[in-house]
Amino acid sequence: RKEVEQDPGPFNVPEGATVAFNCTYSNSASQSFFWYRQDCRKEPKLLMSVYSSGNEDGRFTAQLNRASQYISLLIRDSKLSDSATYLCVVIRAPYSSASKIIFGSGTRLSIRP
Amino acid sequence: DTEVTQTPKHLVMGMTNKKSLKCEQHMGHRAMYWYKQKAKKPPELMFVYSYEKLSINESVPSRFSPECPNSSLLNLHLHALQPEDSALYLCASSQSPGGRDGSPLHFGNGTRLTVT
Numbered sequence: 001r002k003e004v005e006q007d008p009g010p011f012n013v014p015e016g017a018t019v020a021f022n023c024t025y026s027n028s029a030s031q032s033f034f035w036y037r038q039d040c041r042k043e044p045k046l047l048m049s050v051y052s053s054g055n056e057d058g059r060f061t062a063q064l065n066r067a068s069q070y071i072s073l074l075i076r077d078s079k080l081s082d083s084a085t086y087l088c089v090v091i092r093a094p095y096s097s098a099s100k101i102i103f104g105s106g107t108r109l110s111i112r113p
Numbered sequence: 114d115t116e117v118t119q120t121p122k123h124l125v126m127g128m129t130n131k132k133s134l135k136c137e138q139h140m141g142h143r144a145m146y147w148y149k150q151k152a153k154k155p156p157e158l159m160f161v162y163s164y165e166k167l168s169i170n171e172s173v174p175s176r177f178s179p180e181c182p183n184s185s186l187l188n189l190h191l192h193a194l195q196p197e198d199s200a201l202y203l204c205a206s207s208q209s210p211g212g213r214d215g216s217p218l219h220f221g222n223g224t225r226l227t228v229t
Contacts, residue, residue, distance in 0.1 A: 032215040043203055043220040044156065087155060091212035099211040101218065103155035 006104035023088030032091035119221035136204030144210035163210035
């Protein structure tokens, strides 16, 4: 089992829909969490950090559930331009010499007109 | 408008060529990384430089040779590559190595490498 897992998708939703996807992590030492967006043949770009209390940035909401060990990304009123792969990134044991950055395999999202 | 810049954007090289990829960041980050990414896969870590010293080499073949001339620059020297080395090569930086301070990676725009 991978330490960080994502549903690969693709999620195919109509424009204007709300879509959510999760990322689960297995190591309880994981403490820092991020969502990245990657367009086809481009570099990953930091979309948002994920904080314990949950955080929102416009149409995007990120949440962390420590008890169940997953993070989620919710996109409201989806736009065609939201079509991309969304990568979950977890830092295991930050603030220590054993810290490690771990990538999920990504979830592909396709928004249709 | 990425703060980590990579050159070249595209590179085609033969198996006997020697080439170099370059990366530059001016964010004062103390850690720099090389990642390799194949289609439909997440980035795969190759090397980490921490305070200009190589701290992690993920068992990368010696035909890839990293170099960190100073805290802002990172190079990847390529020699005698194989066609299966064709991929997107990403440079990244972060405040501290390996996410030690919990801060995220910032990626450059990548070099798309094709080995013929």
